[in-house]
Amino acid sequence: MSRPLSVSIASWLWVFCGLFTTVTIASLVTGSNILALVAGCGVSETGRFAAGAGSGEAEALGWFGWVLATGLFAAMVVQVVGAVMLRDGERCSRALLTTAASFSLVAVLYDPMLWSAWVLLVANAVALVLTYDDNALDYLEAQPERLVPAGRY
Structure with a gap:
């Protein structure tokens, strides 16, 4: 199955969110x-x-x-890596990205006057909607599960 447009847009939005997090960290x-x-x-x-x-x-x-700020930096790394994993069809990427997106909500609650935190929150919300879209679900379910052999780490 080819990658749907919603997954491609969501993965690019996640990369944007990860990179834009640096602005929020600097503001904090x-x-x-x-x-x-x-x-x-x-x-x-x-x-x-x-x-x-x-x-x-x-x-x-x-x-x-x-x-x-330290948590946002970790979320930034997870978002960029998770975006690549989502694009490649890894099922666990949605859980990672959802957890990372929660840090943007905490940033808004910490300081509601940060414009960058609001932009980040809206971008994360749009990316979450596209990540949990029916087309994305079908795409991720159609991908074979990648298991690591017991001898490899």
């Missing part, structure tokens, strides 16, 4: 208190930057932003 790094955590400085009571100053809440948000 510059827009949150991550840089202050790394540099060891924060905002003092007077509103000026001071070494070692800063509230615990701002530090917690900075650490969560750092974890989210």
